[in-house]
Amino acid sequence: MIKSRKSNDEINLTAELKNKLDLYLANVSEKEVLDNLHLFIPRVILSRVLAINFLYQKIIHNSGIIMEFGCRFGGNLALYNNLRGMYEPYNYTRKIIGFDTFSGFPQVGQIDEAKAGDYDIFQNYDHLLSEILALHNLGSPIGHIEKNEIIKGDINETLPKFLENCKRTISLAYFDMDLYQPTLKSLELIFPFLSKGSIVVFDDFNNDLFKGESKAVFDFFGSFNSYKYNSIPNYPRLSYIEIV
Template sequence: MTESKDIKIMRFGPEGEDERRSQMIDLLQECPIPKEELLLNTGMFLTPQTLSRVLYMDHLYKKIINVQGVIMEFGCRWGQNLSLFTAMRGIYEPFNRLRTVVGFDTFSGFVEVDERDGKDMDVCSYSVTNGYESYLDQLLHFQEQESPLSHLKKYTLVKGDVCETVPQYLQEHPETIVALAYFDLDLYKPTKAVIEAIRHRIPKGAVIAFDEINDASCPGETLALLESFGINNCRIERYQYNARTSYFVYE
């Protein structure tokens, strides 16, 4: 496990990866492509690992196209998945104004760590830079403008501890049905709290996805699933091009 200089994260790459990727970042920052063509060529900088995650999100999205409800991500951090889901909505169902995308995060890292979360978890890990949620809000706004119905805001960012913000959100939005729930909280307590909060909002056919179950570095997420849904009641599948992620279709 290695850590970034300012923000604690777990990484599992081989020796030499940091230097190679640092050189790729330099190439990105020094990119000679004209500004007006840069967004059209961002795929040049996708590594196989990053591309596999993009394809995984696409895989999940296509499973819920015929399922009524919103998309919720718990632990959105920098917001890449939120941006991807917004773009995918523009591709697969551009006129579905009810397919809102909701991202929950503290934007300051883990609030607290339970003994069930293992030795690798620390308070404030996976934080973001100061004021990042404002930047993400602006980016999602521009992303939404690229598709039809751009006059309707169809995304929401919710800042705070999900143990409190998710029940509050559902109270303020009693119409909410959850078609896709993506869990990237890493920890036992918030994962379990969210599952209990939304489980009566999940219709058959909805997708429940996890970023870290069956992962020794983040045991709390698996324990929360065991105690809530129980793995004997779920057909837990993995996306063949990405080892860490898992999902099941609620039946």
């Protein structure tokens, strides 16, 4: 189950756009097929793209990797890739790491109001995502240096292992697992790797649909009133904390 606040009008509009997209794909030449994707991008998705761009600009002068916890289809990872190619084409140290089970929620708590397996996707999607990201990497300068990593599995197992060998700082950590337990645990684990100016982003903070994520953020940061929970007006679903 995917939680959503879409109105019926939005759902109908998306279906209409999808019909037009099918028609377009059936008739456009292969060479032009990707050139006009912005013809179909809905306003909300454009807002997300602009919000990710805004966040990326905030870390350009802060060394460190980008991590997304709960990357699912990996759309944000593709955006970070192309923003890296645009804003810092020679920064081969800006690795982008995506974590997910790629089989949906492994387990859920009572507060999460969800069930295990929600957000499942099709088999071996992680392979396809790695290939897509490799293509985006190749499309930027110094594309011969691989700068992406996809880590499949429950974060309770994969993140401690990853951090054991991690000799890097984290400039941007993006949380979108929706759930209480893995969000809290990951915050605890990554905190020592953040530096001044690092950004920690929450996809669903202060959102009643995802009480688990909000509670994890409060339980971890809430008691420190030196942190400000920033919002992004054109995409209010995201909140972020800047480490001071």
